[in-house]
Amino acid sequence: MKVLTPDLAALVGLWCTTVFYGVNLVLYFCCLHVLIRRRTSTSWVLLGAATVQFVLSTVHIAAGLRSMIEGFxxxxxxxxxxxxxxxxxxxxxxxxxxxxxxTNCLIGDSILVWRLYVIxxxxxxxxxxxxxVVLAFGVCGYISVYRISHLSLSDVHxxxxxxxxxxxxxSLSLVTQILVTTLIATRIWWLSRRALTRTSRKQSNPYMTVIWTVVESGGxxxxxxxxxxxxxxxxxxxSTVMGDALGQISAIVPSLIIVRAGLGYSQTGLSRDSSSAGSRYGGPLHITVDQSVSYDQGYKLEGRDEYGGNRHSTNGV
Structure with missing residues (x-):
């Protein structure tokens, strides 16, 4: 098998980056539509973060184009x-x-930890x-960039x-994604399970869609x-090809969660399950979703029967 040369790796990496930038472009304008429509303080914060990440992604692909011109x-x-x-x-x-x-990965990891804090x-x-871990990632990342700028290939050490x-x-960024995504998904599953156990009838968990939204995006x-x-x-x-793609994927993941929530994918099946679950009590089991597109204030799950039972809430993803 032919070894991948640096110039060929750079060419393939830029092609992948271009494809992902197209995805990023579409998702960013979808985020604009979703977040501006919400008009909450949290929405403006997320809109600012999405805008910064999109600008960084644009600079990233522009630098890649410049390198193609210089290199070839x-x-x-x-x-x-x-x-x-x-x-x-x-x-x-x-x-x-x-x-x-x-920088893009640092912003994405910070948003993920913020969702963990809220939920x-x-x-x-x-x-x-x-x-x-996120702070350690930022320190190691910028030290790496600094050392690369002063690198001498003749010095092996x-x-x-x-x-x-x-x-x-x-490695630190990977640890953040796996750990925080697992904790968020576990929290949603546990609280939704507590709410559903109030009924004796076996039913599927309607909040599995929420969990898969988080897991798939982080995955x-x-x-x-x-x-x-x-x-x-x-x-x-x-690794050069993967690194180039990661410069765009780090901005795609937060935007993907916002867009999927804003389009209402995470509410699928709630009406059917909630109405059938409450039939045992002679009245409906009111399960409402105050859904925020950022999952920061969203998915406030309130399970309450006609006898004034307890509530279980999930405040955000």
Whole structure:
């Protein structure tokens, strides 16, 4: 099997980035529609974060286009100039791409931890470890970018040091995605299960759609980061392709959750299940969803029978 060369990896990586940027573009304008329509204070915060991530994604792909011009047009004036161009990681456009990727992932991880904070009833102690991991990711990421900008390929020890920093950076981001996504999904499942156990009739959990919305969205990022780490550990240039794609996926994941919630996918089946669940009491079991597109205030689940039973609430995703 032919080894993937740096120039070929860069070309494939930019193609993947272009495809994901198209997805990102559509999702961003959908977010604008959903969040502006809500007009809440939280919506404006999420809109600001989505806008910053979209701008960073645009800068990321613009830097990639610039590198294509430099690498395949201008560098071809000398023999094998294209190959040596892609070997040089200290070039300004590459540093810019890495910086935007780290920043985009940092914002995405921060939003995810914020959702964890809201849905777990603002328990600060629970969020301390995820917050520390996100901060460690940011520190390692920017140190990696700084060291890359001062890298000398002739110094083996410096190259190994940079590679170790990069490996630590993306390992921390992967830990954040897996841990926080699991905690959020577990919280939704537990509270919805408590509400549904008030009825003796067996029924499917209508909030599984909410759980899968979170898990699927976070799984896209985690899967890409895991592949990048696997190839990066093997010192394969395939990690370059995954890294370029991650610069766009890090912005796609938060927007995808907002859009899916705003389109009402997470309410599927609630009316049918809630009406049938309450028949045992001679009246309906009122299950209402005050759905916020950000899941921060959404999915406030209130289970209450006609005898004035307890309530169980899930405040946000």
């Amino acid at each position: 047009i201008w560098s071809n004036q000398v023999p094998e100039g294209s190959y040596y161009y892609w070997e040089d990681m200290t070039r300004p456009v590459y540093i810019l791409q890495e910086a935007t990727t780290v 777990w009833d603002k328990r600060i102690l629970l969020c301390l470890f995820p917050v520390s 410096m190259v190994d040091d940079v590679l170790n920093w990069l490996q630590a950076t993306w 896209v990022y985690a899967f890409t980061a895991a592949l990048m780490l696997a190839f990066f550990t093997q010192r394969s240039h395939v």
